[in-house]
Amino acid sequence: EVQLLESGGGLVQPGGSLRLSCAASGFIFSSYGMTWVRQAPGKGLEWVSDISGSADTTHYADSVKGRFTVSRDNSKNTLYMQLNILRAEDTAVYYCAREMYSGYEYYYDYWGQGTLVTVSS
């Protein structure tokens, strides 16, 4: 059974840092790209970042570029997101998701339950 479990969220002051983790199980982790999607309270979904299975390709939303860094450790079946210089507008539930290849493009077929990041003084 595919499982994704996020951790690392919490309350942090503006300008602070956090590292989110996403522990994966039930599939060959290194064979799949992974993505982070966030959702501010009461708002819609926002794509944040993705990383290829081999970690050689990453992409970021403009809103987080230069502040967030996605990485993965395939030996530990774990995805990470380092969040630096946090702002109030980064407050959200952060989801990790697995990318499935359709034959044409990549879509998110499994999602974690999310971890809440609150940026406030």
Add this chain to the structure above:
Amino acid sequence: EIVLTQSPATLSLSPGERATLSCRASQSVSIFLAWYQQKLGQPPRLLIYDASKRATGIPARFSGSGSGTDFTLTISSLEPEDFAVYYCQHRNNWPPLFGQGTKVEI
């Protein structure tokens, strides 16, 4: 970047009725579009990918259609568990933006 506009924002229907949700892209995304369902307090669930293919385990009452800039998600006969928020997302390029969502309510 390609912007997705979903309509209507809210759809008020009853169980058994047909739901038709729209997603319009600011430029062509070919067929590279997905629909996700999200219930309160839960992560999203993939329903449709490549505009019209149902994801694993998704009931046949959910169908997707369209290509280019205009897409539709149809729920042929609403079940009580279908009342949720639905998002479209394109995968034509980066950033793979989501639409703002359509809430299907009773």
